[in-house]
Amino acid sequence: MSHDHDVELRPTARQTEAALNPPPGRTGGDLVIETLHGLGATTVFGLPGQHALGLFDALRRSSLSYLGLRVENNAGFAADAYGRITGEVAPLLLSTGPGALMSLAALQEAAAASSPVLAISSQIPSAGLGGGRHGYLHELRDQQASARGLVKSVHTARTASQIPSAIAAAWQSALTAPHGPVWVEIPQDVLLAETVLPVVTAVDATPDDILPRPELTAVAAHLLAGAERPAIIAGGGVVRSDAAGKLRALAERINAPVVTTYGGKGAFPWGHRLSLQSWVEDRHTTDFLEDADVLLVVGSGLGELSSNYHTFAPRGRVIQIEADAGKLEANHAGVGIHADARIALSALLETVEARPDDRAPQRVRTVLDRITARIEAQGRTLEQSLLTAIRAALPDTAPSFWDMTILSYWAWAAFDARRPNTMHSAQGAGGLGYAFPAALGAAAVDPSGPVLAVSGDGGAMYSIAELATAKQYGLPVTWLIVDDGGYGILREYMTDAFGQASATELVGPDFVALAQSFGVPGVRTTPQALAEDLAKALAEPGPSVVVLPALLRMFAPTHL
Template sequence: MTHDHDLELRPTAAQTEAALNPPPGRTGGDLVVETLCGLGASTVFGLPGQHALGMFDALRRSRLRYVGLRVENNAGFAADAYGRVTGEVAPLFLSTGPGALMSLAALQEAAAASAPVLAVGSQVPVAGLGGGRHGYLHELRDQQASFRDVVKSVHTVRTQSQIPSVIAAAWESALSAPHGPVWVEIPQDVLLAETLLPQVTGVDATPHDLVPRPELTAVAADLLTRAERPAVVAGGGVVRADAAGKLRALAEKLSAPVVTTFGGKGAFPWEHPLSLQSWLEDRHTTDFLEEADVLLVIGSGLGELSSNYHTFAPNGRIIQIEADLGKLESNHPALGIHADARLALQALLETVGERDDPTAPERVRRVLDAVRERVDAQGLTLEQDVLASVRAALPDTSPSFWDMTILSYWAWSAFDARRPGTMHSAQGAGGLGYAFPAALGAAAADPTQPVLAISGDGGAMYSIAELATAAQYGLDVTWLIVDDGGYGILREYMTDAFGEPTGTELTRPDFVALAESFGVRGVRTTPEHLRADLTKALTTPGPSVVVLPAVLRMFAPTHLDRPTGS
């Protein structure tokens, strides 16, 4: 008896021909590259090293485009951004030991931001695995142990026949909700040895949908329908699930105000009558959310930043929709729904009743007016003008990447992203040096529009080498460097805490001259000319650097203003 699925397993004539007549000179590295091609990869980021040369040699025999950066951590940031803006897996090729370990900070950021990065690293030859005493260059006793606490999953290859299946399993893991980075390691001799295996022509790694349980969405829908003061916190999971449209439809159906987390920027229209925007470090917003009798939290774990530094103390019922099981009810008791944000929002849209609350827009307006009055009273016109200039110069559809710098901290709360998935920062893990290499990865993903990176002078020094990458590939990235003479935000923190800073003041290069030495356009600007200079840089193809000498200040936080005993 023949079943339909039996027919599907039969190779096509072309697959049979390719299998029986593989081209000569193929190695284990070719199996890696062929598998990635079969899974749909188009671009690989990385940096070569001795043990990984088998993979890099195979690249020249493939259709994959290679984008090489100058530091492994920066290559990881570029892959992270590629995964964020495309929603596709970003392969990252690394070598053993120091090369692999240099990527850890970038992979930590990818994990915090749920970016699908597939890092493939080499290993010492099979005979040296696990021993730590063979004396191989770059050898670690247990290399994968360094990655296990950082990435979503770890995969090890010991023979060539394992390569296609292991990479497919890693690919599926990276793309399953929640997305995240994965680690694959392959010994040097496995990569270099000639292979007798046929070309990889059929490989599948389709992730499974994370569907909400219907009894949970039924209870959630009932709570929201009967709520008197519902509110919504929309996190990065909404953006990653491409669920902004469903979020807006649900909020309007429920007349529920929405605040977006710093990772969820763009998930809800900034100027919508129900938009509380992103002022999560303001007590007015925190108080409003605490007063909700039903709070729907979608794609956020209500971590440190999203909870106003854990001062948020809800009085009502929380419904939490979260794809990352470890974040579900991790900070507050809730009706926890383990699901992809898009599927859960669709289920709620089909189930909730209509709520008409004409007072909701007015309550939102009062909160935003109070926030703006508090900020305006602090005399921070320069900071607001600089951020407004950036917004005016940046096209609505262009992605922006923000390092850990004072202007970025402003942008988390005050910047209108205008489109989902167009504002990205390193606020997940909080490492320096993210913005510029990440912007290069985004430009590699979509060369049709300019990309903006924003750094302070301290963070910029982490990424100076990548000016060579930008020039080599002609990537359309404008890099705004706000030069305040040191680690500005740490200077503020230490001055507030100890009266004076230590270790925050930095000697810097002439960033404009340095950019020009790489063949990259550079300009020094002022707050008054920033909008025009940024606009010109963003509309001129190719890489450019805009340097703004300015000492910016942070707005005063209000998470400590809570009355005693409340």
């Protein structure tokens, strides 16, 4: 491979002139913002803080759009959603110490969901680092250590000249499959100090492709073409790599039924003749997958939920395509192919022979009929009617964000996402308070269309402050709050396990009045009026809140 880049690297006369005569008054903060701009960033998220003021002062002088939230964790959720929706890096600007620490739960979710978030944190002045002076406000003994277990990589810039390279390396890491959060930190004095370095222009941070080994592709293609009962599990990696079209083409070529995991919602058409939908926590689905003689797992590590609480025990050959090497064959042995889902599926499509099978659609229908009969026997008509109402009110292309609440648990299994990359939840890490701030981040991508957030009353209290953000920026997010007076799913878990619940009952506010106090329209609805009230709220510009008082129940355990 040639490494002769003389043509690309030689500056023009104009570039040389600009480099030798940089504008005065620039700081390390300007180098950060210039580097982000040169990498292609258009929107940043975050909160200012004492040590990060040089960064935010430079942001004021730039053309980058800024969405400032009220809590760092929520800013992280917003950046996560922006990264999921666009597939682009979402910069998250943080202050030192408490501000940095407040973002960690969001970074855990970004890591679990493979979302490319670039956290840029300030630090105390250089003199206090490495055992120097102590007693600075916000000082942590080792700030990087707090993030290191969550992010893909950690980068530091201790001088102005290190800033562009550190951010570019972090950017490349965030976008190399599997996508994920990264961490950069820069001391306060470096951000504030004037610099005579040239203005940062275009920066190259092209992510590395993770290519499948051809001999493994050949083995996988041979197994799939010769299978009698093939099946496919499609996970979040299919969505993250924009591989839904490739997945459908492969499934149709080999006539393999497809189950989508909760992270893979929308990766395969819900009503397709080969779609087993998303009932991964159902024994009928688990039995079907165990009976497959060849099982292709794409973009999923087959973790707790996707394996029906680790009860799944495949009897046939397993082929796993996974960009995260740590997840490859971590739960089930098989033909492990370390590769980006889109690239690997493309390679399979070029290799695998067609496999006729006119029995597959009927086998799919039999499983779905059994699941339907089991759910109907439990009498959970209210929960199903709410999902029907939401689906009727929500435009097909509108993204939705779901908190950790009972209605979301239902939606994971029973909601038709209709489009790839439109349904998102916090089920990767499982923290509360995700839905509303994440929806704000998605609205920043396209402020012209509606976005839906769904929370319980417990989770909603984590994000109330962001009603001010929604109002300030006029973001078109409709927030559906299902109010059952407590942590509903925990109430149910504890009652099932111990006979009664404790610490789950909550005194809450009047959410409608609270929304209105922020200048955000609010309405209290009923199950019968939900579709109409929700559609009306989604159609109006700006933020809105719809409150549904309802006591919901989960479907019965299905892994037993």
